[in-house]
């Protein structure tokens with residue numbers, strides 16, 4: 421199957437910048453296990469982009485990045501507060517609990533997938549006795565699994581609540597670039613300046629093959645994190661192939677350009693399907709996701725026409741727009757939705 425689809429931003433290939441960087445890194449021999457020039461340059465590029473001297477690590481995928489970051493922030497008897505729609509809760513097969521040796525995820529019921537200071541307080545003030553796993557970390561997803569955004573004010577309010585209760589704040593930024601492009605704010609403003617302690621910055625959904633970055637803004641939290649990565653099988657021996665694409669993505673601005681393109685494609689698609697009878701937009705389109713409530717027969721007809729989409733996330737039909745979202749295919753999908761009602 422080669423047709424351009426919107427089932428997942430992971431259906432897309434590797435963007436030209438990442439591809440070229442891998443080719444460049446492929447010339448000659450280089451030191452292994454991250455002791456190479458590319459890894460140094462990528463780490464420095466992150467520190468430059470974020471305007472702070474953070475600790476930078478790379479993992480193969482987002483599940484590992486999230487799980488290992490959370491594990492670094494707590495002991496096995498601690499707990500992690502998340503939304504019930506969070507990827508760590510619903511889509512990581514228990515990896516956060518596994519890599520933390522049992523830290524419990526406390527999933528707050530949230531209608532829009534977002535955490536609030538009230539929801540966080542509900543967990544920290546509810547039980548303070550020794551029989552309950554002590555809350556130590558809050559994790560938020562920016563943008564959320566259903567394509568919603570936390571405003572800077574909302575992130576700041578959450579981090580203030582975290583400070584009040586001695587909790588660390590982790591951000592799952594599998595689509596961090598899309599959030600920056602949509603809010604028009606700097607990476608610093610949306611992370612450490614807003615009180616985020618650790619950020620998992622997604623490269624894969626931004627157009628790379630692999631290689632999620634883990635940024636520790638409080639350097640002391642990264643103690644021994646290199647050992648944790650190695651033990652988890654996440655230390656790439658040829659690290660330069662994870663790092664080099666980041667150098668090009670960050671230095672050329674491609675990370676933001678690709679995300680802005682994806683966001684615009686999602687907005688265009690939403691505008692094309694809006695008002696079609698039997699089609700309901702489930703959430704405001706704030707990043708690169710469009711969730712539609714579609715009648716089962718409409719879904720069946722779309723599938724018969726060869727369209728792929730997921731229905732197990734957010735309770736509707738999900739359409740994701742990637743760095744290479746094609747306007748012709750976007751229009752074709754919208755036409756099939758219109759024709760199929």
Ligand SMILES: *Cc1c(COP(=O)(O)O)cnc(C)c1O
Nearest residue numbers: 481482483484507561565592594
């Ligand atoms: C895609 C995604 C991840 C990472 O998933 P992997 O398949 O492990 O790379 C993490 N969080 C969110 C919100 C995601 O959408």
